[in-house]
Amino acid sequence: MKKTRQKDRDVPGPQSPWDEIAPGLWMGGHYWTDPAGELRPVVVGAEFDLVISLFTRPGHGPDPRVEHLVGELPDAPLTGAQLRTVLRLAGAARRALDSGRRILVRCHSGYNRSGLVVAQCLVEGGLAPAAAIGLVRRGRSPWALYNETFTDYLAAGPEIAALLADLDPASGLDRGPDPEPGTPLCP
Numbered sequence: 001m002k003k004t005r006q007k008d009r010d011v012p013g014p015q016s017p018w019d020e021i022a023p024g025l026w027m028g029g030h031y032w033t034d035p036a037g038e039l040r041p042v043v044v045g046a047e048f049d050l051v052i053s054l055f056t057r058p059g060h061g062p063d064p065r066v067e068h069l070v071g072e073l074p075d076a077p078l079t080g081a082q083l084r085t086v087l088r089l090a091g092a093a094r095r096a097l098d099s100g101r102r103i104l105v106r107c108h109s110g111y112n113r114s115g116l117v118v119a120q121c122l123v124e125g126g127l128a129p130a131a132a133i134g135l136v137r138r139g140r141s142p143w144a145l146y147n148e149t150f151t152d153y154l155a156a157g158p159e160i161a162a163l164l165a166d167l168d169p170a171s172g173l174d175r176g177p178d179p180e181p182g183t184p185l186c187p
Helices: 080-098 113-124 129-139 148-156 158-167
Strands: 018-022 025-029 031-033 039-041 050-053 067-070 103-107
Touching: 018 113, 018 129, 025 031, 025 113, 050 080, 080 103, 080 113, 080 158, 103 113, 113 129, 113 148, 129 148, 148 158
Parallel strands: 025 103, 050 067, 050 103
Antiparallel strands: 018 025, 031 039
16 A cells, blocks of 8 residues: 655555545545555546635646635645634635535545645634534544644634644644653743
8 A cells, every 4th residue: 555645754645536524525635545545546527616726736626617715735734824724714614515516625645634634624613623623533533633732733723723823833742742740830
């Protein structure tokens, strides 16, 4: 089985081009691993009413008649502006879902960036962050949202995470190791 693109991650590639997380809300990537273990490109045509891409590659669609929102994001700690992009795209997905449209949110493999936007869309629909993360993992893969920084963003709320990132852009939500018990928090 092929691994995802980054050699430092021992994560199996997704087993399908995209998966339905909630009725009408799909999550996927630009690549998937077929049953023979070969990495295959995913090309989106007109299967969806709205495609939200957090990673793009020429030739991967969607069809020009399909509404396509692009907000390229790294699979790494995000800036305040990038977190506000997550909120904007999740809001667009939520509005489209509430109006009965079929939505695909995609990134490279369909695990982290797309999981962040899909989970936030579900939170905006009333789910608690932990429930949204669980639904994403059950629907797409146990490997979905393995980026702990992204699950921290969901737990804190991306609005709060954006404010914190604006205050200290280099740190994101990385709190570092917990101090030993009894260690003063302020010198």
